[in-house]
Amino acid sequence: MTEPYDAVGVIRTKRDGGELTSGQIDWVIDAYTRGLVAEEQMSALAMAIFLNGMSDAELSRWTAAMIASGERLDLSGVTRPTVDKHSTGGVGDKITLPLAPLVAACGAAVPQLSGRGLGHTGGTLDKLESIPGWRAGVSNEAFLRQLDEVGAVVCAAGAGLAPADRKLYALRDVTATVDSIPLIASSIMSKKIAEGSAALVLDVKVGAGAFMRDLAGAQRLASTMVGLGEAAGVRTVALLTAMDTPLGRTAGNALEVAESVEVLAGGGPADVVELTLALAREMVSCAGLDVDPAEALRDGRAMDVWRQMIAAQGGDPLAPLPVARERHVVTAPASGTVLALDALAVGTAAWRLGAGRSRKEDAVSAGAGVVMFAKPGDTVRAGEPLLELHADDPARFDGALAALAGGIRIGDGPAATAALLIDRVAAF
Ligand code: URA
DSSP, rough: OOOOOOOOHHHHHHHTTTTOOOHEEEHHHHHHHTOOOOHHHHHHHHHHHHHHOOOOOHHHHHHHHHHTTSOOOTTTTTTTTTTEEEEEOOOTTTTHHHHHHHHHTTTTTTEEEEEOTTTOOOOHHHHHTSSSTSSOOHHHHHHHHHHHHHHHEEEEEOSSSSSHHHHHHHHHHHHSSOHHHHHHHHHHHHHHHTOSSSSSEEEEEEESSSSBBBBHHHHHHHHHHHHHHHHHHHEEEEEEEEEESSTTTTTEHHHHHHHHHHHHHHHHHHHHHHHHHHHHHHHHHHHHHHOOHHHHTTSSSSHHHHHHHHHHHTTOSSSOOOOSSSSEEEEESSSSEEEEEEEHHHHHHIIIIIISSSSSSOOOOOSOOOEEEEOTEEEEOSSEEEEEEEEEEEHHHHHHHHTTTTEEEEEOOOOOOOEEEEEEOOOO
């Protein structure tokens, strides 16, 4: 079969600042998925897009072509209103864990197809896999049944969902083309739209530990994603939230599960509770339900759903969680106020302790991570414990300590702590 376009011509158009036609976009995504467009050609095209951007028309066609590269789930048989959430990724971001059962307890169905972590931000599946017996793989039938009966499923996305993105994201990771607004927006939204949920709430992180370090960039990313979602018929809202310091008091797989269970039990750190409730209110409202999520958290219904959700995937919600073999305490070098605890430094430390992976084939340690005894705004005395590092292998402590160097500032207060909820972007 003769091909209607050639890769070099498509790359040249974009390289020279031209606009790709719908035909060129449909062809290049399809041909790349089929292996006809080579990795080096897609690398060049990704870099041309990184440098020259995309028009609105190009971006919506690019996203549609990525969706069309695979299957689109049909959730029309689910009896509850469907609503999903996506976070652009942050350190200590365990929010999906209490959020999915909480929103399900309010009457919605939450289909969360998640990934594993790469780099300094952990993956939701890695966290849940620290629960004894829990399985990330779920068949299509079991997925739909669990959505209806329990109301929440957090599981691995199948290979059939937006396969073009799977290839392209791996390529962008090694060609310095990840942090491009059109490429991030189309990557996230193609997967989320293919997932078939009727509504979507986005948590777009802003700050030192996020993709988007500045507010203007995060606002542009949020409105681009909201526009793509709405155009595809998915009711979409974005909250912009701070990611200068880690969320909560733990970063690491089992450590974050334990903290999430505390939230479901009515306790937990104030920032994790605040963000969980803010996202839950948006999700419940997008799903058209008139209920207060705080009530479902308070009266234990969210905890009941959590236990059902874990048990439905083979996990034992009451089993003790794995604990790392070794600990190392970092003490405060001086008395004063904690002025900064840098999210990227803590995320990198947790990763080096074994909580994250460098290559997608690597295994992660369930017990490894960082416990934070003090956060920005807290006062500490010299010699008091600030952080506790957890690892299976004590040889990992030096690398983690090096990552933390310069990431903790103690001085005369008060700390300039930014509000957690920064902005809301929606088309309605
Ligand atoms: N997450 C994704 O799925 N894609 C991106 O491009 C960035 C973050």
